Amino acid sequence: METEEIEQIDDKVNLQRTDLYINRELSLLEFNKRVLAQAKDENVPLLERLHYLCISCSNLDEFFEVRVASVIQMATIDPKAIGPDGLTPAEQLDLIAVNAHQLVDEQYKVLNEILIPELARENIRFIRRNEWTEAQQEWLEKYFNDELLPILTPVGLDSAHPFPRILNKSLNFIISLTGKDAFGRNSGRAILQAPRALPRIIQLPAEETRSGRSDFVFLSSIIHAFINELFNGMNVKGCYQFRVTRNSDFFVDDDAIDDLLLAVQGELAMRNYGDEVRLEIDAKCPEETVDFLLARFEMTSDRLFLVDGPVNLNRIQEIIQLVDRPDLKFTSFKPSIPPQLARNKDIFAAIKRHDFLLHQPFESFSPVVEFLRQAAVAPDVLAIKQTLYRTGADSPIVNALINAARAGKVVTVVIELRARFDEKENISLASKLQEAAVHVVYGVVGYKTHAKMCLVLKREGKELHNYVHLSTGNYHRKTAELYTDYGLFSCDKELGEDVRRVFAQLTSLGKVTKLNKLLQSPFTLHSGLIGKIEREITHARNGKPAKIIIQVNAIVEEQSIQALYRASQAGVEVKLIVRGVCCLRPGIPGVSENIEVRSIIGRFLEHARIYAFANDGNQEVYASSADLMNRNMFRRVEICFPIESKRLYNRIMHALDLYLKDNTQAWLLQPDGSYRRALQAKGEEPIQAQTLLLHELQA
Structure with missing residues (x-):
C-alpha cells in the first residue's frame, strides 16, 4: 500500500477508504503464522514447540470450518458484497488460498525438517514402516489384528456401495485395488474410515524399543502396512490418507423457533455433514485419484491441500502426555492466592473490606470456586445468579450451584447454548442443572450471552447485600490455567445493583434500564x-x-x-x-x-x-x-x-x-x-x- 497516496477530502483523510483496513481473514492467518513461529523458537521447550504446531493446525481447522465457510456462503449469496477492506468474497477466497497453502507448507516443513529430527535427538522417535525391526513388525501386526481389524470396515465402491458420507475432519483412506472379490466384483476403489475412538499415534512397548527411547508409530502407517488383510485375494495398488473439513457453523432461525434447546440439538446432528470447504490428501496420491476425490466432493483445487505427512497433524500432540519428559516442557508453577483471601476463612468478609482482583493464570482460580462454595452453604445467602458460556458439566462451579439449589437457595443460571463447539456440553450442563431444580434460562433470543458475571444475594442483619464476581474470561477451571484473564470481586452497592439489573434483563421481559457503572x-x-x-x-x-x-x-x-x-x-x-x-x-x-x-x-x-x-x-x-x-x-x-x-x-x-x-x-x-x-x-x-x-x- 502506498501510504503517500491516501486520498484527501476537504483537507481530511477519508477514514472509510478501503486501503485503511486489513482483511479479517488474512489477519487471522497472520495470527496462525505467529503461533507457528513458536514451534520454531529454540527458546521454547521442545515438546511445547510441538504443541504450538498442533495449535496452529487446530486453529486452521476452525478457520476453515467457520471463517472460510462463511466467505464461501457469501460468495454464493451476495458475490458483489464488499467489506471495509474493499474485497469481494471471491477475491478474499483467492487470497486465503494463497496464504493458507503457504501456511500449511510451512507447518509440514516445521514438522519434517525441524521437530521430528530434534525429537529424535531426544530419543522420541516416529518410526516409519521401512525402519521397523522384525520384532516391531511382529508386534504391530498383532496390534493390527487384535485392535484394528475387528473394527475397520472398508467400503468397496460400486452401484450397491455408494461413496460413504465422510465425517468432518475424520481420517480416511482411499484404496486402489485390482483383482476380483468372492462375488466377482472389482470397482477398483474402496474407502476406509478410521473410527475416531482409535488413537492416531501408537507407542511401541518398552520391550520393543531400545532402552531410553520413546518410539511411536502413526496409525496411518499401521493401516498402510497391513491394508492387504482387509482385501483377501485382491491386490492393493495404493492406499492414501485424506481428510475433509466441513462447514461447522450452524444457523438457528431465532424468529422461527419455539424451543432454543431443541433447535440447537437439531443443528448439532448436522454439524459433521456440512458443506465441504477443504480437502487434505497425502501428497503421494496419484493425480487420477486426487481428481476423483475433488469431483466427488465438488471442490476446486484452490481448496485442495497435498500434504507430506499425517493429514491430521493436531492429533500428534497425544505424545506430549505419553512422554514423561518434564525437561522438554514448560516448568510447572503454583498460582498464588491474594494473602487476604488466603488468610480469611470468610470470603464475603474479605470482599466487604475491599475489592479483589485475580489475574489468572498467575493467580489461582480457586477463590472463584470458594466464593460459590461458601455461598452454597451459608445460611444467610438467599440467591445466586450466574452466567455460563464455556464451563463443562464436570465443574466445581456447577457442583457448587447444584449444592446451593439443594440447600434451598434460589439459583438462576443463564447458559449460552450456542457457544461454538461447546453446544453439546452446554446442553448436557443445562439438563444437569435443571435436574437439581436450578432455574435455567438461555438468555435472549437473537443475542448470545457472553458476559461473565456472578451475583450472590446475602442478608446481613436487616439489609440485603450484593456480592459480585465479574470476569473477562469463562468460568472454566482448565482454561483458567492457560488463559490470561482478570476477575473482580466486589460488594460495591451500585455495581451490584447494575449486575442485578442485567440479570433481570436476561431472565425476564422489560425495557432497557439505566446502569450506574457498567457498560x-x-x-x-x-x-x-x-x-x-x-x-x-x-x-x-x-x-x-x-x-x-x-x-x-x-x-x-x-x-x-x-x-x-x-x-x-x-x-x-x-x-x-x-x-x-x-x-x-x-x-x-x-x-x-x-x-x-x-x-x-x-x-x-x-x-x-x-x-x-x-x-x-x-x-x-x-x-x-x-x-x-x-x-x-x-x-x-x-x-x-x-x-x-x-x-x-x-x-x-x-x-x-x-x-x-x-x-x-x-x-x-x-x-x-x-x-x-x-x-x-x-x-x-x-x-x-x-x-x-x-x-x-x-x-
Whole structure:
C-alpha cells in the first residue's frame, strides 16, 4: 500500500477508504503464522514447540470450518458484497488460498525438517514402516489384528456401495485395488474410515524399543502396512490418507423457533455433514485419484491441500502426555492466592473490606470456586445468579450451584447454548442443572450471552447485600490455567445493583434500564467506549496529555477503528495489544502514526480485555468480556466494568506496561498487515511480560 497516496477530502483523510483496513481473514492467518513461529523458537521447550504446531493446525481447522465457510456462503449469496477492506468474497477466497497453502507448507516443513529430527535427538522417535525391526513388525501386526481389524470396515465402491458420507475432519483412506472379490466384483476403489475412538499415534512397548527411547508409530502407517488383510485375494495398488473439513457453523432461525434447546440439538446432528470447504490428501496420491476425490466432493483445487505427512497433524500432540519428559516442557508453577483471601476463612468478609482482583493464570482460580462454595452453604445467602458460556458439566462451579439449589437457595443460571463447539456440553450442563431444580434460562433470543458475571444475594442483619464476581474470561477451571484473564470481586452497592439489573434483563421481559457503572452491549458499550475515545481526542486538542491503551483479542468493528484513527490524528498516543485479528493499519502518516499495535504470543493465551484512558489525569480502566468486534458490540450481551480501586488500577497498569515493553514475545503489526518481532535494542535487557508476571504473582 502506498501510504503517500491516501486520498484527501476537504483537507481530511477519508477514514472509510478501503486501503485503511486489513482483511479479517488474512489477519487471522497472520495470527496462525505467529503461533507457528513458536514451534520454531529454540527458546521454547521442545515438546511445547510441538504443541504450538498442533495449535496452529487446530486453529486452521476452525478457520476453515467457520471463517472460510462463511466467505464461501457469501460468495454464493451476495458475490458483489464488499467489506471495509474493499474485497469481494471471491477475491478474499483467492487470497486465503494463497496464504493458507503457504501456511500449511510451512507447518509440514516445521514438522519434517525441524521437530521430528530434534525429537529424535531426544530419543522420541516416529518410526516409519521401512525402519521397523522384525520384532516391531511382529508386534504391530498383532496390534493390527487384535485392535484394528475387528473394527475397520472398508467400503468397496460400486452401484450397491455408494461413496460413504465422510465425517468432518475424520481420517480416511482411499484404496486402489485390482483383482476380483468372492462375488466377482472389482470397482477398483474402496474407502476406509478410521473410527475416531482409535488413537492416531501408537507407542511401541518398552520391550520393543531400545532402552531410553520413546518410539511411536502413526496409525496411518499401521493401516498402510497391513491394508492387504482387509482385501483377501485382491491386490492393493495404493492406499492414501485424506481428510475433509466441513462447514461447522450452524444457523438457528431465532424468529422461527419455539424451543432454543431443541433447535440447537437439531443443528448439532448436522454439524459433521456440512458443506465441504477443504480437502487434505497425502501428497503421494496419484493425480487420477486426487481428481476423483475433488469431483466427488465438488471442490476446486484452490481448496485442495497435498500434504507430506499425517493429514491430521493436531492429533500428534497425544505424545506430549505419553512422554514423561518434564525437561522438554514448560516448568510447572503454583498460582498464588491474594494473602487476604488466603488468610480469611470468610470470603464475603474479605470482599466487604475491599475489592479483589485475580489475574489468572498467575493467580489461582480457586477463590472463584470458594466464593460459590461458601455461598452454597451459608445460611444467610438467599440467591445466586450466574452466567455460563464455556464451563463443562464436570465443574466445581456447577457442583457448587447444584449444592446451593439443594440447600434451598434460589439459583438462576443463564447458559449460552450456542457457544461454538461447546453446544453439546452446554446442553448436557443445562439438563444437569435443571435436574437439581436450578432455574435455567438461555438468555435472549437473537443475542448470545457472553458476559461473565456472578451475583450472590446475602442478608446481613436487616439489609440485603450484593456480592459480585465479574470476569473477562469463562468460568472454566482448565482454561483458567492457560488463559490470561482478570476477575473482580466486589460488594460495591451500585455495581451490584447494575449486575442485578442485567440479570433481570436476561431472565425476564422489560425495557432497557439505566446502569450506574457498567457498560453493556448491545445498548451502551459501543457508544460508551467511542465516547471515551472522543474525550481523549478533546483533551489532546486542548493541549492536555491524552493516551489510550486497549488490550483485546481482536479489533474489527469499523466505527471503533475510525475513532482510534481520529484519536491518532488528534495526537492521542494509542497503544493496542491485540492477540489475534486486527483490521486497523498502524503507522500510516496522517492517519495512524500515533498508533502502535502489538501481539503477545507466549506460554499463556492472552484473553483479557482492558480499556484504559488517561482522561486528563483522572485515569479510567475498564475490564470487559467484549472485544472490539461487531458481534460483541451489537449481537451479544456483554459487560464492561470499571476498576475503581487505585490499588487494583495500578496492578492492571503495571501488567499493561510490561506488555508494552515486551521485547521477547511481542510482534509489531506493520502497515501492510504483516508482523515482525519486537527486537531488543542494543544493550537492552530482555523483557518477557508473561514470565515476569509469573515470577511476581505465583505462590
